[in-house]
Amino acid sequence: MATKKAAAKKAPAKKKSAPVKKAKATVADLIKANNKALGAAVAAGDAKTVAGMYTSRAKLMPPNADFFKGKKAITAFWQGAIDMGIRGAVLKSVEVEQLGTTAVEVGTYTLSSGEGAVLDKGKYVVVWKKDGGVWKLHHDIFNSSVAPGAAA
DSSP states (O other), rough: OOHHHHHHHHOOOOOOOOOOOOOOOHHHHHHHHHHHHHHHHHHHHHHHHTTTTTTEEEEOOOOOOEEEEEHHHHHHHHHHHHHHEEEEEEEEEEEEEEEETTEOOOOOOOOEEETTOOOEEEEEEEEEOOOOOOOOEEEEEEEEESSSSOOO
């Protein structure tokens, strides 16, 4: 019996595994999450929530139109898009480069109807600004990759 006790005392203690550290979200991760939230707001028909994702001095630059400046104008733009039948907005980041409290995103988009029909596909560049600790769209420009008159 004494040998069993001695063996138990000499046995190396099991090491506790180190806690798994969660990797801090990158700016690219946060922007991808914001893009997903924007798509969800469009699907819900909520132009006000979409506009809330922009800074107060934001500029939206859609094709064949002048600037939409500020949240009121940006809300009107998105409400018009929703009223035209856009219920899907999928944004895919191709690259994100952070420059302090600014980030530049290049990506592609697909706009679709509530039934899932693709209405437009294209590319975009967004300048993001950190505003109150949150990354928001500041300058947003996009254009279609679909030729005029061609089906998306």
